[in-house]
Amino acid sequence: MAETTALTDIRLAVRQLCAKFGESYWLALDKDRGYPTEFVQALTESGFLTVLIPEAYGGSGLGVFEASVIMEEVCRSGAHAGACHAQMYVMGSVLRHGNETQKKHYLPKIASGELRLQSFGVTEPTTGTDTTSLKTTAKRDGDDYVINGQKVWISRIEHSDLMVLLARTTPKEETQKKTEGLSAFIVEVGKAVGQGLEIRPIDSMINHHSCELFFDDLRIPKDNLLGKEGQGFKVILDGMNAERILIAAECVGDGRYFIDKASAYASERVVFDRPIGQNQGVQFPIARSYAEVEAAWLMVEKAAHLFDAGEPCAAEANMSKMLASEASWRAGDVCMQTHGGFAFAKEYHIERKFRETRLYQIAPISTNLILSYIGEHVLKMPRSF
Numbered sequence: 001m002a003e004t005t006a007l008t009d010i011r012l013a014v015r016q017l018c019a020k021f022g023e024s025y026w027l028a029l030d031k032d033r034g035y036p037t038e039f040v041q042a043l044t045e046s047g048f049l050t051v052l053i054p055e056a057y058g059g060s061g062l063g064v065f066e067a068s069v070i071m072e073e074v075c076r077s078g079a080h081a082g083a084c085h086a087q088m089y090v091m092g093s094v095l096r097h098g099n100e101t102q103k104k105h106y107l108p109k110i111a112s113g114e115l116r117l118q119s120f121g122v123t124e125p126t127t128g129t130d131t132t133s134l135k136t137t138a139k140r141d142g143d144d145y146v147i148n149g150q151k152v153w154i155s156r157i158e159h160s161d162l163m164v165l166l167a168r169t170t171p172k173e174e175t176q177k178k179t180e181g182l183s184a185f186i187v188e189v190g191k192a193v194g195q196g197l198e199i200r201p202i203d204s205m206i207n208h209h210s211c212e213l214f215f216d217d218l219r220i221p222k223d224n225l226l227g228k229e230g231q232g233f234k235v236i237l238d239g240m241n242a243e244r245i246l247i248a249a250e251c252v253g254d255g256r257y258f259i260d261k262a263s264a265y266a267s268e269r270v271v272f273d274r275p276i277g278q279n280q281g282v283q284f285p286i287a288r289s290y291a292e293v294e295a296a297w298l299m300v301e302k303a304a305h306l307f308d309a310g311e312p313c314a315a316e317a318n319m320s321k322m323l324a325s326e327a328s329w330r331a332g333d334v335c336m337q338t339h340g341g342f343a344f345a346k347e348y349h350i351e352r353k354f355r356e357t358r359l360y361q362i363a364p365i366s367t368n369l370i371l372s373y374i375g376e377h378v379l380k381m382p383r384s385f
Protein backbone atom coordinates (compact mmCIF):
# COMPACT_ATOMS: atom_id res chain seq x y z
CA MET A 1 0.00 0.00 0.00
CA ALA A 2 1.40 3.43 -0.96
CA GLU A 3 2.13 5.67 2.02
CA THR A 4 0.85 9.23 2.34
CA THR A 5 3.42 12.03 2.38
CA ALA A 6 2.65 12.69 6.05
CA LEU A 7 3.40 9.08 6.91
CA THR A 8 6.61 9.05 4.91
CA ASP A 9 7.64 12.25 6.75
CA ILE A 10 7.05 10.51 10.10
CA ARG A 11 9.01 7.48 8.92
CA LEU A 12 11.97 9.60 7.82
CA ALA A 13 11.96 11.72 10.97
CA VAL A 14 11.98 8.60 13.19
CA ARG A 15 14.76 7.13 11.08
CA GLN A 16 16.84 10.31 11.55
CA LEU A 17 16.27 10.29 15.30
CA CYS A 18 17.21 6.62 15.59
CA ALA A 19 20.36 7.18 13.53
CA LYS A 20 21.70 9.33 16.39
CA PHE A 21 21.59 6.22 18.60
CA GLY A 22 23.67 3.77 16.65
CA GLU A 23 23.97 0.05 17.25
CA SER A 24 26.98 0.48 19.52
CA TYR A 25 24.69 2.46 21.88
CA TRP A 26 22.35 -0.56 22.11
CA LEU A 27 25.23 -3.02 22.39
CA ALA A 28 26.67 -1.14 25.37
CA LEU A 29 23.25 -1.06 27.10
CA ASP A 30 22.79 -4.76 26.47
CA LYS A 31 26.17 -5.52 28.05
CA ASP A 32 25.59 -3.32 31.11
CA ARG A 33 21.85 -4.04 31.42
CA GLY A 34 21.39 -0.28 31.10
CA TYR A 35 18.22 1.63 30.28
CA PRO A 36 18.15 3.87 27.16
CA THR A 37 17.19 7.01 29.07
CA GLU A 38 18.51 9.41 26.40
CA PHE A 39 16.76 7.54 23.58
CA VAL A 40 13.41 7.41 25.40
CA GLN A 41 13.75 11.09 26.25
CA ALA A 42 14.48 12.01 22.62
CA LEU A 43 11.55 9.91 21.40
CA THR A 44 9.25 11.53 23.97
CA GLU A 45 10.43 15.08 23.26
CA SER A 46 9.95 14.57 19.54
CA GLY A 47 6.35 13.55 20.30
CA PHE A 48 6.70 10.12 18.67
CA LEU A 49 6.12 8.17 21.86
CA THR A 50 2.89 10.00 22.65
CA VAL A 51 1.23 10.05 19.23
CA LEU A 52 -1.77 8.10 20.51
CA ILE A 53 -2.66 10.71 23.14
CA PRO A 54 -5.42 13.02 21.83
CA GLU A 55 -4.52 16.63 21.10
CA ALA A 56 -6.85 17.79 23.89
CA TYR A 57 -4.47 16.14 26.37
CA GLY A 58 -1.24 17.32 24.76
CA GLY A 59 -0.53 14.48 22.34
CA SER A 60 -0.81 14.49 18.56
CA GLY A 61 -3.96 12.36 18.36
CA LEU A 62 -2.73 10.06 15.62
CA GLY A 63 -3.81 6.47 15.11
CA VAL A 64 -2.39 3.04 15.81
CA PHE A 65 -1.31 2.84 12.17
CA GLU A 66 0.99 5.86 12.52
CA ALA A 67 2.20 4.47 15.86
CA SER A 68 2.94 1.14 14.13
CA VAL A 69 5.07 2.88 11.52
CA ILE A 70 7.02 4.59 14.31
CA MET A 71 7.70 1.35 16.19
CA GLU A 72 8.56 -0.47 12.98
CA GLU A 73 11.18 2.18 12.13
CA VAL A 74 12.59 2.09 15.67
CA CYS A 75 13.14 -1.67 15.43
CA ARG A 76 14.41 -1.58 11.88
CA SER A 77 17.14 0.83 12.98
CA GLY A 78 18.58 -1.81 15.33
CA ALA A 79 17.09 -0.27 18.46
CA HIS A 80 15.28 -2.22 21.16
CA ALA A 81 11.75 -0.84 21.35
CA GLY A 82 10.99 -3.04 24.35
CA ALA A 83 12.48 -0.33 26.52
CA CYS A 84 9.68 2.08 25.79
CA HIS A 85 6.79 0.66 23.74
CA ALA A 86 4.42 0.36 26.68
CA GLN A 87 4.34 4.15 27.02
CA MET A 88 2.29 4.05 23.84
CA TYR A 89 -0.29 1.42 24.66
CA VAL A 90 -0.68 1.32 28.47
CA MET A 91 -1.83 4.93 28.21
CA GLY A 92 -4.87 3.62 26.29
CA SER A 93 -6.30 2.14 29.52
CA VAL A 94 -6.29 5.60 31.12
CA LEU A 95 -7.65 7.23 27.97
CA ARG A 96 -10.51 4.79 27.44
CA HIS A 97 -11.41 3.96 31.03
CA GLY A 98 -10.11 6.80 33.19
CA ASN A 99 -12.55 9.38 34.51
CA GLU A 100 -12.13 13.00 33.43
CA THR A 101 -10.17 13.89 36.59
CA GLN A 102 -7.70 11.06 35.99
CA LYS A 103 -7.34 11.90 32.30
CA LYS A 104 -6.76 15.61 32.97
CA HIS A 105 -4.29 14.79 35.72
CA TYR A 106 -2.23 12.11 34.00
CA LEU A 107 -2.46 12.37 30.21
CA PRO A 108 -0.90 15.83 29.67
CA LYS A 109 1.97 14.87 31.97
CA ILE A 110 2.49 11.62 30.09
CA ALA A 111 2.40 13.56 26.80
CA SER A 112 5.03 16.03 28.02
CA GLY A 113 7.26 13.29 29.42
CA GLU A 114 6.88 14.54 32.99
CA LEU A 115 5.31 11.20 33.93
CA ARG A 116 6.32 7.84 32.48
CA LEU A 117 3.60 5.21 32.19
CA GLN A 118 5.79 2.35 31.04
CA SER A 119 4.56 -0.45 33.23
CA PHE A 120 1.59 -2.79 33.48
CA GLY A 121 1.27 -5.46 36.14
CA VAL A 122 -0.77 -8.48 35.10
CA THR A 123 1.31 -11.69 35.05
CA GLU A 124 1.73 -13.74 38.23
CA PRO A 125 4.15 -16.58 38.92
CA THR A 126 1.61 -19.26 39.78
CA THR A 127 -1.13 -18.48 37.26
CA GLY A 128 0.69 -17.27 34.12
CA THR A 129 -1.49 -17.02 31.05
CA ASP A 130 -4.60 -17.91 33.07
CA THR A 131 -5.14 -14.24 33.93
CA THR A 132 -8.56 -14.56 35.53
CA SER A 133 -7.09 -16.90 38.16
CA LEU A 134 -4.60 -14.29 39.35
CA LYS A 135 -4.23 -14.15 43.12
CA THR A 136 -3.21 -10.58 43.93
CA THR A 137 -6.04 -9.02 45.91
CA ALA A 138 -7.25 -5.45 46.39
CA LYS A 139 -9.50 -5.03 49.43
CA ARG A 140 -11.41 -1.82 50.06
CA ASP A 141 -10.57 -0.23 53.43
CA GLY A 142 -11.99 3.27 53.97
CA ASP A 143 -10.72 5.58 51.25
CA ASP A 144 -8.05 3.10 50.13
CA TYR A 145 -7.63 -0.27 48.51
CA VAL A 146 -5.10 -2.55 50.21
CA ILE A 147 -3.05 -4.67 47.81
CA ASN A 148 -1.46 -8.03 48.64
CA GLY A 149 0.14 -10.55 46.32
CA GLN A 150 2.91 -11.00 43.80
CA LYS A 151 3.59 -10.25 40.13
CA VAL A 152 6.34 -11.43 37.83
CA TRP A 153 8.00 -10.17 34.63
CA ILE A 154 6.74 -6.64 35.16
CA SER A 155 8.86 -4.69 32.74
CA ARG A 156 10.30 -1.18 33.04
CA ILE A 157 8.83 -0.53 36.49
CA GLU A 158 12.16 0.85 37.69
CA HIS A 159 11.96 3.38 34.87
CA SER A 160 8.31 4.26 35.23
CA ASP A 161 6.40 6.68 37.43
CA LEU A 162 3.09 4.88 36.96
CA MET A 163 1.90 1.31 36.61
CA VAL A 164 -1.51 -0.04 35.65
CA LEU A 165 -2.12 -2.96 38.00
CA LEU A 166 -4.70 -5.76 37.75
CA ALA A 167 -5.90 -7.31 41.03
CA ARG A 168 -8.89 -9.23 42.30
CA THR A 169 -11.49 -7.26 44.25
CA THR A 170 -14.08 -10.07 44.46
CA PRO A 171 -13.09 -13.72 44.91
CA LYS A 172 -13.58 -15.73 41.72
CA GLU A 173 -16.01 -18.12 43.47
CA GLU A 174 -18.32 -15.20 44.23
CA THR A 175 -18.59 -13.98 40.64
CA GLN A 176 -20.92 -15.16 37.87
CA LYS A 177 -18.17 -15.05 35.25
CA LYS A 178 -14.47 -15.59 35.88
CA THR A 179 -13.67 -12.35 34.04
CA GLU A 180 -15.64 -10.40 36.65
CA GLY A 181 -14.30 -9.26 40.03
CA LEU A 182 -10.94 -8.05 38.71
CA SER A 183 -10.11 -4.35 38.97
CA ALA A 184 -7.48 -2.10 37.43
CA PHE A 185 -5.60 0.58 39.36
CA ILE A 186 -3.14 3.34 38.65
CA VAL A 187 -0.20 2.85 40.99
CA GLU A 188 2.15 5.78 41.59
CA VAL A 189 5.35 3.77 41.80
CA GLY A 190 7.48 6.33 43.68
CA LYS A 191 4.94 6.54 46.49
CA ALA A 192 4.45 2.77 46.63
CA VAL A 193 8.06 1.55 46.87
CA GLY A 194 8.96 0.87 50.49
CA GLN A 195 5.34 1.37 51.57
CA GLY A 196 4.14 -2.12 50.70
CA LEU A 197 5.73 -2.58 47.27
CA GLU A 198 9.06 -4.30 46.84
CA ILE A 199 10.71 -4.55 43.41
CA ARG A 200 13.30 -7.21 42.53
CA PRO A 201 14.93 -7.19 39.07
CA ILE A 202 15.05 -10.47 37.13
CA ASP A 203 18.30 -11.39 35.42
CA SER A 204 17.03 -12.41 31.98
CA MET A 205 18.10 -13.32 28.45
CA ILE A 206 17.27 -9.89 27.04
CA ASN A 207 17.66 -6.39 28.42
CA HIS A 208 13.96 -5.88 29.11
CA HIS A 209 14.15 -4.46 32.64
CA SER A 210 11.64 -6.97 33.99
CA CYS A 211 11.03 -7.38 37.72
CA GLU A 212 9.24 -9.37 40.36
CA LEU A 213 6.86 -7.35 42.52
CA PHE A 214 5.81 -8.14 46.07
CA PHE A 215 2.79 -6.38 47.56
CA ASP A 216 2.39 -6.38 51.32
CA ASP A 217 -0.52 -4.20 52.46
CA LEU A 218 0.20 -1.52 49.86
CA ARG A 219 -2.47 1.19 50.18
CA ILE A 220 -3.75 2.84 47.01
CA PRO A 221 -6.27 5.70 47.17
CA LYS A 222 -9.71 4.60 45.95
CA ASP A 223 -9.58 7.42 43.39
CA ASN A 224 -6.87 5.47 41.55
CA LEU A 225 -9.35 2.79 40.52
CA LEU A 226 -9.38 2.74 36.73
CA GLY A 227 -12.86 2.11 35.32
CA LYS A 228 -15.49 0.37 37.42
CA GLU A 229 -14.67 -1.97 40.29
CA GLY A 230 -14.92 -5.55 39.08
CA GLN A 231 -14.54 -4.57 35.40
CA GLY A 232 -10.74 -4.42 35.29
CA PHE A 233 -10.38 -7.34 32.90
CA LYS A 234 -12.14 -5.24 30.26
CA VAL A 235 -9.83 -2.29 31.02
CA ILE A 236 -6.81 -4.47 30.31
CA LEU A 237 -8.39 -6.40 27.42
CA ASP A 238 -9.36 -3.20 25.61
CA GLY A 239 -5.73 -2.15 25.38
CA MET A 240 -4.57 -5.51 24.14
CA ASN A 241 -5.48 -5.11 20.49
CA ALA A 242 -3.37 -1.96 20.22
CA GLU A 243 -0.57 -3.70 22.09
CA ARG A 244 -0.62 -6.72 19.76
CA ILE A 245 -0.62 -4.54 16.63
CA LEU A 246 2.29 -2.42 17.88
CA ILE A 247 4.31 -5.47 18.88
CA ALA A 248 3.61 -6.97 15.45
CA ALA A 249 4.91 -3.76 13.85
CA GLU A 250 8.06 -4.05 15.96
CA CYS A 251 8.53 -7.61 14.75
CA VAL A 252 8.21 -6.44 11.15
CA GLY A 253 10.88 -3.83 11.95
CA ASP A 254 13.11 -6.57 13.37
CA GLY A 255 12.43 -8.74 10.32
CA ARG A 256 13.35 -5.93 7.93
CA TYR A 257 16.48 -5.24 9.99
CA PHE A 258 17.56 -8.90 9.66
CA ILE A 259 16.82 -8.97 5.92
CA ASP A 260 18.71 -5.68 5.32
CA LYS A 261 21.70 -7.12 7.15
CA ALA A 262 21.53 -10.57 5.56
CA SER A 263 21.15 -9.34 1.98
CA ALA A 264 23.97 -6.79 2.37
CA TYR A 265 26.33 -9.35 3.90
CA ALA A 266 25.42 -12.03 1.33
CA SER A 267 26.29 -9.57 -1.43
CA GLU A 268 29.68 -8.57 -0.05
CA ARG A 269 31.07 -11.68 1.70
CA VAL A 270 33.24 -13.61 -0.76
CA VAL A 271 33.96 -17.31 -0.21
CA PHE A 272 35.08 -19.71 -2.98
CA ASP A 273 35.78 -16.58 -5.08
CA ARG A 274 32.11 -15.53 -5.27
CA PRO A 275 29.72 -13.57 -3.08
CA ILE A 276 27.91 -16.09 -0.88
CA GLY A 277 24.60 -14.55 -1.99
CA GLN A 278 25.27 -15.82 -5.50
CA ASN A 279 24.55 -19.29 -4.16
CA GLN A 280 20.83 -19.92 -4.20
CA GLY A 281 21.19 -21.92 -1.00
CA VAL A 282 22.03 -18.60 0.67
CA GLN A 283 19.88 -16.29 -1.46
CA PHE A 284 16.55 -18.13 -1.38
CA PRO A 285 16.07 -18.28 2.41
CA ILE A 286 16.60 -14.50 2.53
CA ALA A 287 14.10 -13.96 -0.30
CA ARG A 288 11.57 -16.27 1.38
CA SER A 289 11.98 -14.45 4.65
CA TYR A 290 11.43 -11.12 2.91
CA ALA A 291 8.14 -12.39 1.48
CA GLU A 292 7.02 -13.60 4.93
CA VAL A 293 7.85 -10.32 6.67
CA GLU A 294 6.13 -8.22 4.00
CA ALA A 295 3.02 -10.44 4.17
CA ALA A 296 2.93 -9.97 7.94
CA TRP A 297 3.07 -6.19 7.45
CA LEU A 298 -0.10 -6.38 5.36
CA MET A 299 -1.90 -7.94 8.34
CA VAL A 300 -0.47 -5.23 10.61
CA GLU A 301 -1.85 -2.60 8.23
CA LYS A 302 -5.25 -4.27 8.11
CA ALA A 303 -5.49 -4.63 11.89
CA ALA A 304 -4.32 -1.05 12.50
CA HIS A 305 -6.77 0.45 10.01
CA LEU A 306 -9.66 -1.53 11.56
CA PHE A 307 -8.58 -0.40 15.04
CA ASP A 308 -8.39 3.25 13.95
CA ALA A 309 -11.82 3.01 12.33
CA GLY A 310 -13.26 1.71 15.62
CA GLU A 311 -14.11 -1.65 14.00
CA PRO A 312 -13.68 -5.03 15.70
CA CYS A 313 -10.10 -6.16 15.09
CA ALA A 314 -9.23 -8.78 17.72
CA ALA A 315 -8.74 -11.54 15.13
CA GLU A 316 -6.56 -9.36 12.89
CA ALA A 317 -4.58 -7.95 15.83
CA ASN A 318 -3.86 -11.46 17.09
CA MET A 319 -3.01 -12.78 13.65
CA SER A 320 -0.70 -9.86 12.91
CA LYS A 321 1.18 -10.50 16.14
CA MET A 322 1.51 -14.23 15.46
CA LEU A 323 2.54 -13.89 11.81
CA ALA A 324 4.98 -11.04 12.43
CA SER A 325 6.64 -12.65 15.46
CA GLU A 326 7.15 -15.90 13.56
CA ALA A 327 8.39 -14.09 10.44
CA SER A 328 10.87 -11.97 12.41
CA TRP A 329 12.19 -15.03 14.21
CA ARG A 330 12.74 -16.88 10.93
CA ALA A 331 14.38 -13.78 9.43
CA GLY A 332 16.68 -13.69 12.46
CA ASP A 333 17.57 -17.32 11.97
CA VAL A 334 18.29 -16.74 8.27
CA CYS A 335 20.41 -13.71 9.14
CA MET A 336 22.40 -15.77 11.64
CA GLN A 337 22.95 -18.52 9.08
CA THR A 338 24.00 -16.03 6.39
CA HIS A 339 26.64 -14.52 8.66
CA GLY A 340 28.16 -17.87 9.56
CA GLY A 341 30.48 -17.67 12.55
CA PHE A 342 30.44 -13.87 12.57
CA ALA A 343 26.77 -13.99 13.58
CA PHE A 344 28.02 -14.90 17.05
CA ALA A 345 30.30 -11.90 17.38
CA LYS A 346 28.52 -9.26 19.44
CA GLU A 347 29.94 -6.45 17.33
CA TYR A 348 27.72 -7.64 14.46
CA HIS A 349 24.66 -6.96 16.67
CA ILE A 350 22.63 -9.79 15.14
CA GLU A 351 22.71 -12.11 18.14
CA ARG A 352 21.28 -9.33 20.35
CA LYS A 353 18.36 -8.70 17.99
CA PHE A 354 17.92 -12.48 17.61
CA ARG A 355 17.46 -12.80 21.39
CA GLU A 356 15.20 -9.77 21.55
CA THR A 357 12.82 -10.80 18.77
CA ARG A 358 12.36 -14.29 20.24
CA LEU A 359 10.36 -12.82 23.10
CA TYR A 360 7.41 -11.94 20.94
CA GLN A 361 6.26 -15.51 20.36
CA ILE A 362 5.78 -15.69 24.14
CA ALA A 363 4.94 -12.22 25.41
CA PRO A 364 2.68 -10.35 25.72
CA ILE A 365 0.70 -13.43 24.66
CA SER A 366 2.00 -16.75 23.45
CA THR A 367 1.31 -18.22 20.03
CA ASN A 368 -0.80 -21.08 21.41
CA LEU A 369 -3.17 -18.66 23.02
CA ILE A 370 -3.56 -16.80 19.71
CA LEU A 371 -4.25 -20.06 17.88
CA SER A 372 -6.77 -20.93 20.52
CA TYR A 373 -8.47 -17.54 20.03
CA ILE A 374 -8.67 -18.07 16.28
CA GLY A 375 -9.90 -21.66 16.68
CA GLU A 376 -12.62 -20.75 19.13
CA HIS A 377 -13.74 -17.22 18.23
CA VAL A 378 -13.12 -17.04 14.49
CA LEU A 379 -13.54 -20.66 13.39
CA LYS A 380 -16.14 -21.48 16.09
CA MET A 381 -14.46 -24.74 17.10
CA PRO A 382 -14.92 -26.12 20.65
CA ARG A 383 -13.50 -24.08 23.52
CA SER A 384 -10.34 -25.72 24.89
CA PHE A 385 -10.01 -24.05 28.29
Ligand SMILES: Cc1cc2nc3c(=O)[nH]c(=O)nc-3n(C[C@H](O)[C@H](O)[C@H](O)COP(=O)(O)OP(=O)(O)OC[C@H]3O[C@@H](n4cnc5c(N)ncnc54)[C@H](O)[C@@H]3O)c2cc1C
Binds near residue numbers: 154155210359
Ligand atom coordinates in the same frame (compact mmCIF):
# COMPACT_ATOMS: atom_id res chain seq x y z
C1 LIG B 1 10.86 -10.37 28.97
C2 LIG B 1 9.42 -10.45 29.40
C3 LIG B 1 8.72 -9.27 29.67
C4 LIG B 1 7.40 -9.34 30.13
N1 LIG B 1 6.75 -8.16 30.48
C5 LIG B 1 5.54 -8.24 31.11
C6 LIG B 1 4.93 -7.07 31.64
O1 LIG B 1 5.46 -5.94 31.52
N2 LIG B 1 3.75 -7.19 32.31
C7 LIG B 1 3.13 -8.39 32.47
O2 LIG B 1 2.06 -8.43 33.08
N3 LIG B 1 3.69 -9.54 31.97
C8 LIG B 1 4.87 -9.48 31.30
N4 LIG B 1 5.46 -10.64 30.82
C9 LIG B 1 4.82 -11.92 31.04
C10 LIG B 1 4.27 -12.54 29.75
O3 LIG B 1 3.10 -11.86 29.35
C11 LIG B 1 4.02 -14.04 30.06
O4 LIG B 1 5.29 -14.64 30.21
C12 LIG B 1 3.25 -14.70 28.98
O5 LIG B 1 1.94 -14.20 28.96
C13 LIG B 1 3.20 -16.21 29.19
O6 LIG B 1 2.87 -16.53 30.53
P1 LIG B 1 3.78 -17.58 31.34
O7 LIG B 1 5.19 -17.16 31.18
O8 LIG B 1 3.28 -17.69 32.72
O9 LIG B 1 3.56 -18.93 30.57
P2 LIG B 1 2.52 -20.09 30.92
O10 LIG B 1 1.14 -19.53 31.07
O11 LIG B 1 3.06 -20.90 32.01
O12 LIG B 1 2.58 -20.92 29.57
C14 LIG B 1 3.73 -21.70 29.21
C15 LIG B 1 3.54 -22.28 27.82
O13 LIG B 1 2.41 -23.14 27.83
C16 LIG B 1 1.48 -22.74 26.84
N5 LIG B 1 0.11 -22.92 27.34
C17 LIG B 1 -0.39 -22.60 28.56
N6 LIG B 1 -1.67 -22.93 28.66
C18 LIG B 1 -2.02 -23.48 27.46
C19 LIG B 1 -3.22 -24.00 26.92
N7 LIG B 1 -4.37 -24.03 27.63
N8 LIG B 1 -3.20 -24.46 25.67
C20 LIG B 1 -2.07 -24.44 24.93
N9 LIG B 1 -0.91 -23.95 25.37
C21 LIG B 1 -0.88 -23.48 26.62
C22 LIG B 1 1.75 -21.27 26.55
O14 LIG B 1 1.38 -20.95 25.24
C23 LIG B 1 3.27 -21.20 26.78
O15 LIG B 1 3.93 -21.49 25.59
C24 LIG B 1 6.76 -10.59 30.29
C25 LIG B 1 7.46 -11.78 29.99
C26 LIG B 1 8.78 -11.71 29.58
C27 LIG B 1 9.52 -12.99 29.34
